[in-house]
Amino acid sequence: MSRQIVLDTETTGLxxxxxxxxxxxGCVELFARKLTGNDLHIYFNPERESHEDALKVxxxxxxxxxxxPKFGTLANDIVEYLRGAELIIHNAAFDVGFLNKELELAGLPPLRSFAGEVTDxxxxxxxVYPGKRNSLDALCDRFGVDRSxxxxxxxxxxxxxxxxxxINLTRGQDALLIDVSSNEPAQGATVVAIDLSQFDLPVIMAAEQELAAHEALLSQLDKSSNGRTLFRQNG
Structure with a gap:
């Protein structure tokens, strides 16, 4: 499993x-979807003023x-930190463009020559959310991520x-990584067979309020998917 680096930059302008x-x-390292603490955070002297609008941001x-420090003095250290890692960036074209320019000014090759793939x-x-606001602030609010x-x-x-x-955007993808090619239990695992026929399992019907909420959710999915809700097609 490869390293992932979640990366962001601030700049003097656009x-x-x-x-x-x-x-x-600012860089945060993930390994196996867990924060490692091996992060990187550096401020740079850009040798120029920030634009007024950028300064407000x-x-x-x-x-x-x-x-x-100037970017060029630490460029080699940054290259080694990012080497081989998948980069996770919001609006990646912006940050990648700036990083490649800084690397060029430092006499170094672009990101693609030493880093892994870039995920935007x-x-x-x-x-996932077509037609919705998908800024970082909006996504934090959608997933309940504290940005106070x-x-x-x-x-x-x-x-x-x-x-x-x-992590919230990709939640559930781990299930796709399960190896189903073998029915053999993992080494050291204990397998307990349970005969479900001995249990009298009740059938619990959905309440009217639950059915109404389910129908409202399907209607929202219909609207956002232009009527391609799989549940209705397969229902």
Missing amino acids: SAENGDRIIEL HGLTTDFLRDK TLAMAKQ NRTFHGAKLDAQLLADVY
Whole structure:
């Protein structure tokens, strides 16, 4: 199983090609869908001012960043940290574009030459929730992820929130990984056979309120899937 790095950046503006730079990098490591604590968080001196709109988002002033390292001085360490890992990023094209520009300025090859595949959680969310708001804030609210400390956008905090969102987005996928090729029990496992015929299992019918709630949910699914609800097709 490969490492996964949930990654976020903050920048001086919106265009790496027009000279905007990364000012913060936040990375959270997952292994087997669990936080490992092997995280990475760095502020950078971008050697330029942040655009006014960007400053309102991240709140990282030029004075705060003045004594921070330049990206190029730590670029090799960042490459080694990310090497071979799957990168999980919200709106990945933005962050990847900035990282590749910083690597280019440092004389290093792009992400694809040393990192694993890039998973865009924004694209995933749009597939799961078409037509819905799928910003990080919206997904946190949808999954009940606490973002009460998010006064400003911060790369480390956003990466931590995104890790929680990603685990919720992909919940249930572990079941697809079960090896059903063998009926043999795992080594050391105890198998207990139970004869269910000895039990008188009652049949409990759904209450009217439960049936109404179920029908309302199916109606919502019909609307979002343009009438392709599998339950109705197979019912």
